[in-house]
Amino acid sequence: MYWACVTVICVTLIAIPLTLAIRSPHVRLPHIHGISPEVNMLIQEWNRVAAQYRREASRLGGFTTLVNNMMANYPFFDIFVERTGLDYLEIAIGLHEELSETARYNPAPDFFENFARERFIDMFEGLGDVQLGGEIRGIIPWISEPYFMGHYDWRFYDDRYDIEVLEGNITTETFAEEGITYLRINHFLPKGYEPISRHPYWRFDFDADKEYLTDFFNGLYEYEHLVIDIRGINAGFGDYFLPLVLELLVNEVIRKQFYAFQTEGGFARRVSEAYRTWYGFNPQLTRSALLTQEFTYEIPEALTEGFPIVITARPAEENRPVFNGQIWLLTDSNNFTGPNPMYLQTARDAGFTIIYEETPQPEGWETSFMRLNYGGLVLRLNPLYFTNDEGKSFEGMGAFYDYRLDGEWMDIIKKG
Helix, strand or coil: CHHHHHHHHHHHHHHHHHHHHHHCCCCCHHHHHCCCHHHHHHHHHHHHHHHHHHHHHHHHHHHHHHHHHHHHHCCCHHHHHHHHCCCHHHHHHHHHHHHHHHCCCCCCCCHHHHHHHHHCHHHHCCHHHCEEEECCCCCCHHHHCCHHHCCCCHHHHCCCCCCCECCCCEEEEEEHHHCEEEEEECCCCCEEECCCCCCEEECCCHHHHHHHHHHHHHCCCCCCEEEEECCCCCCCHHHHHHHHHHHHHCCCCEEEEEEEEECCCHHHHHHHHHHHHHHCCCCCCEEHHHHCCCCCCCCCCCCCEEEEEEEEECCCCCCCCCCCCEEEEEEECCCCCCCHHHHHHHHHHCCCEEEEECCCCCCCCCCCEEECCCCCEEEECCCCEEECCCCCEHHHHCCCCCEECCCCHHHHHHHC
């Protein structure tokens, strides 16, 4: 029975094409078991055209999403127009038309990213920390959240896991002949992740740093100048700089009032809520018209809501040694991003002398990002419009300082 079945199957496989060949000499075996070259070429052409259409539709959709997200959440268009005189919306429309002519035919995988960044994003010159980049894949979702959410990772709080604590967040150096002591702080945020493996580590231990800095500041009576170098730090001022630097050095209570405003975009609301929750600011939003009644400067009409921010620096301890020398704060472009200028202004009002170094391509304030619908790209920007008590935007104001660093900071101190 087995061999009979095998024989029938073999005869059938051979008989069918032979029968068709006898009935129609133009039919060949490749036509029976496959498709004709003409049909194959037609299918290939169809696939090529379909791929071009999908590429065009995706790229146009990605650019539209990019512009719409900025229109809904980006609060610095008025400052951009004031600085450049350009009509951003007209530019976006023109770029969309240009993209519709080229998006279909350019197969380069980085074509859209380069087009969107070079032709649109770069013209804002980092205003509001706006950036376009690739999405970090294969990591825990919370890493993409705003840093002020705490970057919760259960591994840091589980006794079963031993997370390495790095050494060297603080370095000091003394120049006895000049009466100068130098302090360098590398990070304000304690948690870090390796760039590729994403393995977690503690950059420092908060309590250990506090104890070290307290002892260090209490032993400065022999020096005339204290230099605090915080260049390169772009986040964590409220978590580290305020309690571990400012409050350990002030001799009286320093209280400053600031404001933050936002658009009605969903991303702006999410970041605003997370920021207010993390730092314990007023959980309720207030209509901008009520907050700006005493302002000297006007804010953009698109900023419909906001909230006040009160930063208070209180002396950390009573009856402690007081440093009566001059405090110099070495800063750079990274420091003057997002809400950080509020803390720098508070330090300046407390008597700190600010030395500023301009840094090309600063990283900007670490807020979360919005995903675009093409190419795994993300749009990152600061959706909060921070102002001083007169309503003047810190983004519009730019870096403020007492001295600009063009050479060695030691020379400024000796001359100052």
